[in-house]
Amino acid sequence: xxxxxxxxxxxxxxxxxxxxxxxxxxxxxxxxxxxxxxxxxxxxxxxxxxxxxxxxxxxxxxxxxxxxxxxxxxxxxxxxxxxxxxxxxxxxxxxxxxxxxxxx
Amino acid sequence: xxxxxxxxxxxxxxxxxxxxxxxxxxxxxxxxxxxxxxxxxxxxxxxxxxxxxxxxxxxxxxxxxxxxxxxxxxxxxxxxxxxxxxxxxxxxxxxxxxxxxxxxxxxxxxxxxxxxxxxxxxxxxxxxxxxxxxxxxxxxxxxxxxxxxxxxxxxxxxxxxxxxxxxxxxxxxxxxxxxxxxxxxxxxxxxxxxxxxxxxx
Numbered sequence: 001x002x003x004x005x006x007x008x009x010x011x012x013x014x015x016x017x018x019x020x021x022x023x024x025x026x027x028x029x030x031x032x033x034x035x036x037x038x039x040x041x042x043x044x045x046x047x048x049x050x051x052x053x054x055x056x057x058x059x060x061x062x063x064x065x066x067x068x069x070x071x072x073x074x075x076x077x078x079x080x081x082x083x084x085x086x087x088x089x090x091x092x093x094x095x096x097x098x099x100x101x102x103x104x
Numbered sequence: 105x106x107x108x109x110x111x112x113x114x115x116x117x118x119x120x121x122x123x124x125x126x127x128x129x130x131x132x133x134x135x136x137x138x139x140x141x142x143x144x145x146x147x148x149x150x151x152x153x154x155x156x157x158x159x160x161x162x163x164x165x166x167x168x169x170x171x172x173x174x175x176x177x178x179x180x181x182x183x184x185x186x187x188x189x190x191x192x193x194x195x196x197x198x199x200x201x202x203x204x205x206x207x208x209x210x211x212x213x214x215x216x217x218x219x220x221x222x223x224x225x226x227x228x229x230x231x232x233x234x235x236x237x238x239x240x241x242x243x244x245x246x247x248x249x250x251x252x253x254x255x256x257x258x259x260x261x262x263x264x265x266x267x268x269x270x271x272x273x274x275x276x277x278x279x280x281x282x283x284x285x286x287x288x289x290x291x292x293x294x295x296x297x298x299x300x301x302x303x304x305x
Contacts, residue, residue: 019124019148047117053124053150073150080152081117103147104106
């Protein structure tokens with residue numbers, strides 16, 4: 001029997017879901033980041049998918065990008081690595097919402 | 105204990121490596137792993153560090169607004185200078201005093217808050233950034249980050265390796281061959297050395 005393929009999302013004995021469960025988010029009603037799937041379809045790198053520390057960007061079967069704003073660190077990595085003008089619209093969440101760091 | 109990796113975003117993007125994989129690799133390193141034995145993850149986090157220095161700072165005051173600390177790019181990534189908390193404290197203190205003066209005068213416009221910038225220019229917060237404004241481009245360059253460490257190690261190895269009966273190459277010949285092996289031209293090496301001396305000397 002061949003060994004099981006390594007789980008891309010499991011590192012150091014902890015799954016990605018367990019890792020994200022350590023973070024506190026006060027989720028706002030408004031999506032503070034918007035992705036224009038039409039622009040993303042022409043993107044060849046899709047750097048946001050691998051670079052986002054919260055793994056919030058998923059490629060869709062039609063070549064677009066699906067984005068989930070709830071568990072966002074607001075670090076701006078997606079916006080900084082994006083090479084397509086207008087693909088990502090980035091704002092901070094509304095006041096009182098967003099990530100809450102308890103240990104810095 | 106807090107453990108993390110500081111990296112360049114363009115290189116993270118082009119490598120395709122996941123951030124949590126890099127942290128896991130660091131934590132598994134033989135020099136680090138014993139320090140973490142028996143530990144558990146309390147919180148996972150990610151932050152952006154604006155390391156562009158003085159020339160990339162935004163306007164530090166606007167109508168009703170003062171910008172302090174890393175929001176104002178007051179982080180210094182310049183070799184021996186790896187600072188930020190000191191600038192956050194210094195600028196926060198100066199912002200508090202500027203706000204106090206503006207409120208007392210009843211003028212919180214950008215013009216009314218302009219003394220904040222002048223205050224920072226006159227003390228270490230902006231003086232240090234201004235003095236080292238050319239440092240980030242050199243220190244964070246591809247040659248300094250990726251080529252020179254290996255080049256220096258190979259140069260030292262070449263200097264101390266006995267090659268009898270083949271005669272040992274002279275210093276210049278050795279430097280030239282080691283530099284070529286690392287894709288560096290002697291002209292670049294001399295230029296970067298001069299830049300370094302001008303910035304840090």
